[in-house]
Amino acid sequence: MGQLRCDPVGGRWVIVAAERGARPGDSRRGARVPKGGFCPFCEGNEDRTPPEILAYRNDGLPADGPGWRVRVVPNKYPALQSEGDPEQRDYGVYEVRNGIGAHEVFIESPKHVLSPTELPADDLKEVMWAYQDRMRELKNDKRLIYALVFKNVGESGGASVEHTHSQLICTPVMPKRVQEEMANCEEFFKSEGRCLLCEIVAHELRERERVIVESDRFVALAPYASRFPFEMWILPKGHASHFEETPRDALDEFAGVLHEALLRLDASLEQPPYNYLLHTGPLTRAPVDYYHWHVEVIPRVTSVAGFEWGTGFYINPVAPETAAECMRNVVLEEAREHALGRGGAL
């Protein structure tokens, strides 16, 4: 089992998961499945993953066989594992815990496509349902504090399997980044009496120059202080702290906005590597007035180097206004057709 170790200087936890790397010199993550080689995520290869936790499949078909649309399985190389005691121990000046938690993989399609944009927009709805279903289920394990849903696309985005998939890692401690966001939002709420992210949504819908996609209930925008070129945040317009509380019809609408935003990104930067991640309230807490869930999309087209590691600040060579305009100018129907063509649907 791995360990969770706390760095008391930086105030962050590190998962030391020695079994994930083979040899010390061979520590590069990713590329476990060679490009164009055998794919354990394709329909028909269900026996090459651990048994499924959840799948949406046609009625009457047995588990761990074909006929599914979205399939959730434990990560074969988990960063954190479900068995064990989360007790915290001191080791001199340090803190350490057993590496308990959960690590799940969401296989987003039975077909071997590299991106959700290569599938019809409707196919993304059930992926969002699966995130929600798993988060609701994991709330029952009282050892777990937070569920982070994320997606890695492309080799330099950290993807080890190219077949379109996303992941969920549950931690027994609050993630530093979410804790910081919640603290900043709570402070704003206390002084201004409003949710900071509601305020940002209102500001951006007034200004419009950083808006990329908009629907009745959601908006995708280039954040004012974007860390990366073409960074996007997708948020509900109305206040909501917990993703898993989203009604299903709103979730379907969200899937549509996410799909369109990714299409506009893919068309603008020619399918860049990227990560997305879902920031939502912790599993252990009831909905709050001051925090607001959102998805952050991080294109990996600039390097993070000494300055960023040293400061926690970023240098962004593309103004968010320029990126938003570029993505708004994408001709959607053309982009959709090209992407479906890459996915083999046309």
Next chain:
Amino acid sequence: MGQLRCDPVGGRWVIVAAERGARPGDSRRGARVPKGGFCPFCEGNEDRTPPEILAYRNDGLPADGPGWRVRVVPNKYPALQSEGDPEQRDYGVYEVRNGIGAHEVFIESPKHVLSPTELPADDLKEVMWAYQDRMRELKNDKRLIYALVFKNVGESGGASVEHTHSQLICTPVMPKRVQEEMANCEEFFKSEGRCLLCEIVAHELRERERVIVESDRFVALAPYASRFPFEMWILPKGHASHFEETPRDALDEFAGVLHEALLRLDASLEQPPYNYLLHTGPLTRAPVDYYHWHVEVIPRVTSVAGFEWGTGFYINPVAPETAAECMRNVVLEEAREHALGRGGAL
């Protein structure tokens, strides 16, 4: 001029430096100087950089010509610039400042080598002196709060020029990471009456399993909660909050430990891309009891992906104890000979 924009949700500043990228789609930093092509940092090409700020050269030789050993010039594509007013303005819910500061390049050798390990260890001493001289000088500009010294090595380490060099960026705001470290260290000092990093040094020198290099006054170790495989921190054993206060003979000793640590890293992972960065007290503050300067060396052999961006936590597939042992086991004389051979000195 660029802008410094603050993200109120994450509490971080971003330098939006639109002039650093060429076109929106061409936003990849780095690789401005093609490999094996013309090198503006080599001796004889002094007219291809902005005029030097500082150089150590033989007596009587004119500035911006040959005969130097270490040369400091302004970055030709600065992230922050020295002219302007650092005044902070509100823009709706956001804060923004002019992108003022400083951005300097330390050319570490007149010879076209890729790494300080390809030069004799003694050559690194004057690089450390140059860091110190520049930091002392920049203290006089009262608009500047912090000077971050860092080094990017290798294309995936973010280096845009292969000729061995490091950089300094001065910011008019406190870096988030340093602020966090100082806050954690101050809290520890208040409750325990000791410097946290002094305590860590003492713990590691007792345990020894994470020690990589040791001299009279310095130690290089694999931190207990290393974020990355083969991460190293190099610290003075005795308490010291500000790098620029280090006496010159101690600084020379530090250069030797840094050189040996980098040699052991290069030999263990076959010259990996890496970053190093210097964390020290801010320019504006007198020495303090609770903070302790150190250099963090971050090998870039694992990818930072959705989990890391979402949580601020890291997954490290190599135990720091294993990495330290591997680096201790490097036969130093062999490694030195190979590195000097690569640099053309043998």
